[in-house]
Amino acid sequence: MSATAISTAQPRAHATGYWTAFAIVVAALVVVPPMLPPFWQRFVTEILIWGLLAMSSDILIGYTGMVSFGHSAFFGLGMYGAAAALLTVKPPSLLLALLYGLVAAGAVSVFVAFFATRLRDIYFAISTLVFSQIFYVIIFTWTDVTGGENGLTFRQPRLSILGLWSDVFTPTTFHWFVLTVVVLSYLLVRRITQSPFGMVLQSIRENEPRTRAIGYHVERYKIVAVMLSGLFAGLAGVLYAMQNKFAAPDFVFFVVSGEVVIFNVMGGMGTLVGPFAGAAFFLLLRESLSRFMTEYYLIPVGIIFIIMIIFLPQGLLGFLRRRLNS
Amino acid sequence: MLVLENVDAHYGKSHVLHGVSIEVRAGEVVGLLGRNGVGKTTTLKAIMGMARRSGGRITFEGRDLQGVPPHGLAALGIAWVPEERRIFKLLTVLENLRTGLDRSGMTSTRRDALLDKVYAYFPILRERRNQAGGTLSGGEQQMLAIARAMVLEPKIILLDEPTEGLMPRMVAQIQEIVHALHRDGVAILLVEQNVPLTLDAAGRVYVMEKGTVRHHASAAELRADQRVIHEYLGV
Amino acid sequence: MDQIVIQTLHGLVNGMVLAMVASGLTLIFGIMDIVNFAHGDLLMLGAFVGATVLGMTGSYWLALLGAAIVIAILGALLQVTTLRPLIGRDPLTTILATFGVSLVVQKYALWQWGPSVRQISEPVHGDFNLFYLQYPWYRIVTALLAGLIITALWLFLKYGKYGIWIRATTQDRVMAQAMGIPVPLVYTAVFAIGSGMAAASGVLFGPFAGVTQTMGFDFTLRAFIVVVVGGMGNLGGSILASIFVSLLESYAAIMVSPAQAVIVSFVVLVLTMLFRPTGLFVPTPK
Numbered sequence: 001m002s003a004t005a006i007s008t009a010q011p012r013a014h015a016t017g018y019w020t021a022f023a024i025v026v027a028a029l030v031v032v033p034p035m036l037p038p039f040w041q042r043f044v045t046e047i048l049i050w051g052l053l054a055m056s057s058d059i060l061i062g063y064t065g066m067v068s069f070g071h072s073a074f075f076g077l078g079m080y081g082a083a084a085a086l087l088t089v090k091p092p093s094l095l096l097a098l099l100y101g102l103v104a105a106g107a108v109s110v111f112v113a114f115f116a117t118r119l120r121d122i123y124f125a126i127s128t129l130v131f132s133q134i135f136y137v138i139i140f141t142w143t144d145v146t147g148g149e150n151g152l153t154f155r156q157p158r159l160s161i162l163g164l165w166s167d168v169f170t171p172t173t174f175h176w177f178v179l180t181v182v183v184l185s186y187l188l189v190r191r192i193t194q195s196p197f198g199m200v201l202q203s204i205r206e207n208e209p210r211t212r213a214i215g216y217h218v219e220r221y222k223i224v225a226v227m228l229s230g231l232f233a234g235l236a237g238v239l240y241a242m243q244n245k246f247a248a249p250d251f252v253f254f255v256v257s258g259e260v261v262i263f264n265v266m267g268g269m270g271t272l273v274g275p276f277a278g279a280a281f282f283l284l285l286r287e288s289l290s291r292f293m294t295e296y297y298l299i300p301v302g303i304i305f306i307i308m309i310i311f312l313p314q315g316l317l318g319f320l321r322r323r324l325n326s
Numbered sequence: 327m328l329v330l331e332n333v334d335a336h337y338g339k340s341h342v343l344h345g346v347s348i349e350v351r352a353g354e355v356v357g358l359l360g361r362n363g364v365g366k367t368t369t370l371k372a373i374m375g376m377a378r379r380s381g382g383r384i385t386f387e388g389r390d391l392q393g394v395p396p397h398g399l400a401a402l403g404i405a406w407v408p409e410e411r412r413i414f415k416l417l418t419v420l421e422n423l424r425t426g427l428d429r430s431g432m433t434s435t436r437r438d439a440l441l442d443k444v445y446a447y448f449p450i451l452r453e454r455r456n457q458a459g460g461t462l463s464g465g466e467q468q469m470l471a472i473a474r475a476m477v478l479e480p481k482i483i484l485l486d487e488p489t490e491g492l493m494p495r496m497v498a499q500i501q502e503i504v505h506a507l508h509r510d511g512v513a514i515l516l517v518e519q520n521v522p523l524t525l526d527a528a529g530r531v532y533v534m535e536k537g538t539v540r541h542h543a544s545a546a547e548l549r550a551d552q553r554v555i556h557e558y559l560g561v
Numbered sequence: 562m563d564q565i566v567i568q569t570l571h572g573l574v575n576g577m578v579l580a581m582v583a584s585g586l587t588l589i590f591g592i593m594d595i596v597n598f599a600h601g602d603l604l605m606l607g608a609f610v611g612a613t614v615l616g617m618t619g620s621y622w623l624a625l626l627g628a629a630i631v632i633a634i635l636g637a638l639l640q641v642t643t644l645r646p647l648i649g650r651d652p653l654t655t656i657l658a659t660f661g662v663s664l665v666v667q668k669y670a671l672w673q674w675g676p677s678v679r680q681i682s683e684p685v686h687g688d689f690n691l692f693y694l695q696y697p698w699y700r701i702v703t704a705l706l707a708g709l710i711i712t713a714l715w716l717f718l719k720y721g722k723y724g725i726w727i728r729a730t731t732q733d734r735v736m737a738q739a740m741g742i743p744v745p746l747v748y749t750a751v752f753a754i755g756s757g758m759a760a761a762s763g764v765l766f767g768p769f770a771g772v773t774q775t776m777g778f779d780f781t782l783r784a785f786i787v788v789v790v791g792g793m794g795n796l797g798g799s800i801l802a803s804i805f806v807s808l809l810e811s812y813a814a815i816m817v818s819p820a821q822a823v824i825v826s827f828v829v830l831v832l833t834m835l836f837r838p839t840g841l842f843v844p845t846p847k
Contacts, residue, residue: 061653119838122596122656126596130831133827134824137820137824295671298664299672301664310646313654397745400741416732421725425725425726425729425737
């Protein structure tokens with residue numbers, strides 16, 4: 001809905017405004033974090049990673065209309081895939097970590113995609129929940145391979161470009177690396193959602209039977225959507241693994257999927273930028289509230305979440321957009 | 327008693343009713359004729375609060391129905407027998423009737439009396455009272471749907487195409503029922519495509535076409551001069 | 562051999578408790594199309610309330626009753642405040658809303674009762690002698706109680722005046738309204754009943770493993786699985802499915818660890834969704 005609105009109403013003025021804002025935000029993200037104290041610099045990097053994960057989920061929820069509670073599986077497998085590369089191949093290679101992680105996440109997404117085409121709505125949501133739990137149980141109990149409860153720790157790979165130049169990451173260069181990956185991913189996903197392919201996805205969300213009746217092979221589109229979503233979620237997992245140098249089963253647990261959905265709803269579904277805003281909002285809330293309330297921060301955040309579902313279903317971005325337009 | 331003034335209504339995205347004005351007075355049988363798709367059922371749905379109203383007013387005994395929640399209409403005295411009958415298929419005949427019989431203010435003596443009365447009109451329902459609604463034949467389901475409305479002791483029944491798909495013998499039975507209800511003083515808004523039945527049962531008739539009322543006359547006039555009927559219904 | 566008998570008993574007992582939980586969930590889904598993510602957490606809250614009442618009064622039965630009533634009221638309040646505004650919207654929103662409720666309820670329980678495990682002591686002590694094996698009496702009592710409560714629910718739905726209203730509303734909401742049935746109230750009542758049953762299940766299950774904040778999620782997950790396998794909205798089906806799945810899990814636990822045995826129920830779910838999506842125990846696929 002929102003994507004088509006952008007492309008039909010005052011295209012040129014809207015586009016320049018959009019790209020200017022985009023450039024400003026990216027510039028800020030390049031320049032500001034190195035000036036922040038280390039904790040907050042890491043915080044911004046984490047927001048980017050979680051935002052990427054939430055954006056991957058938005059492809060399904062916001063554009064195709066498929067709620068998935070299984071993103072923790074893709075994320076977790078990206079994480080463990082990277083861990084596998086960084087632990088088994090010496091010296092630890094950035095490229096291999098990316099490769100292993102994406103392949104692992106991709107494989108799972110094919111598996112999930114298969115079910116996506118046979119199940120609708122609630123059944124799909126429940127089964128993605130079940131799958132992420134299956135993976136959680138496997139990872140948690142297969143202690144020999146995955147380290148079980150304790151997870152795996154490993155070293156960060158070096159940043160190497162085409163084998164010509166390589167150097168150790170500093171928090172700042174790592175941040176820029178993540179920023180680059182995230183911006184490229186965002187641009188790519190944006191291109192995809194605004195393409196004819198993306199239009200079909202939205203049409204599936206609006207009215208699936210009609211889309212099918214027109215002649216589109218809905219199953220194929222759904223499969224591709226799930227795989228795209230899974231790949232980007234896995235990418236987020238790889239980045240997270242590299243930032244924190246560990247992989248743990250907690251991240252495969254369903255709660256992560258739930259949080260991702262929260263980011264989507266809070267930020268605005270179907271906007272691609274919304275998930276980042278939602279992630280930032282949630283993480284900032286968590287940071288500030290947990291100072292006073294430790295783990296009980298989820299009580300007010302949960303209540304805010306419910307209130308937003310009822311009164312602000314378009315999320316923060318939807319709310320802002322309406323304000324700006326009126 | 328029931329007055330629709332200039333009602334505009336939408337069903338989904340299509341604008342179905344345009345300025346429909348209809349009146350049913352207490353105890354009257356009023357017919358609503360028209361071809362398929364002209365908006366007869368939508369008119370009933372608008373009264374029942376199921377179609378989106380974008381203009382006009384609907385009042386019952388002077389009270390605007392705009393603010394009345396869908397479950398409040400029965401208490402006001404409006405009963406609905408939909409086109410598809412909508413029997414609760416997994417409930418028995420008796421349970422179907424109980425959905426109306428068990429309303430507040432009913433004593434067990436009144437309930438038993440009502441039940442007996444309804445069984446007197448429809449003996450077959452007494453026979454099948456413990457059978458699931460879904461196992462009844464089309465005609466029996468129609469009778470159950472009407473009985474279910476009667477059990478609400480309504481002031482007006484909105485009857486939507488009661489004879490559709492029924493054998494001639496059943497059609498005659500429905501005709502009998504309409505007469506009996508009229509004698510009981512219940513008003514009826516009868517939507518039908520069966521012209522002879524409508525002209526026989528109703529006092530006044532509205533004819534609809536393309537979402538609006540085209541003609542309004544007494545049944546006697548329409549019986550005498552069949553041209554209007556030919557024009558709008560092609561029969 | 563002994564193992565198999567013991568595991569069968571485990572499966573049956575767990576199955577009955579799960580059946581109670583699943584009944585509430587499937588009732589709620591059948592009538593208002595809501596997938597109640599918070600169902601297991603209401604169970605957990607009920608267990609805590611039960612533990613507290615037990616601590617105050619020393620009576621297991623008061624704990625059971627008290628928990629059910631308190632959580633039923635809470636359920637009604639939740640439905641009116643968070644779910645009623647969402648009627649008519651995308652069903653996705655109710656899943657999200659109940660998920661939000663689940664988070665809040667979990668942390669609230671942590672806040673109120675702290676992280677330590679609460680105990681609900683068994684209502685009856687001693688073991689039951691089956692041939693030469695011993696099985697705790699209270700577990701059998703629990704299964705019987707669960708069976709009684711489910712039967713009471715069934716009788717209420719079948720013969721009670723409000724039971725007929727509930728069944729009519731489940732089958733055809735619009736026609737039920739036309740008959741004067743106050744559907745919004747029926748929704749609230751059903752949610753309250755479901756919540757109350759979940760809470761009672763929590764108290765029943767309390768003596769098995771202690772009361773913790775996280776006990777809810779396991780039940781929610783299993784209840785979802787069982788409701789789908791039994792046919793969504795199908796009360797009898799979810800009861801049969803509960804016993805079936807619990808038995809399978811119990812037998813699987815002979816060979817693998819209990820944590821891994823849960824995969825069995827996942828597999829059953831997946832197979833059901835692929836081959837008999839309307840439910841394993843539904844007679845004719847529609």
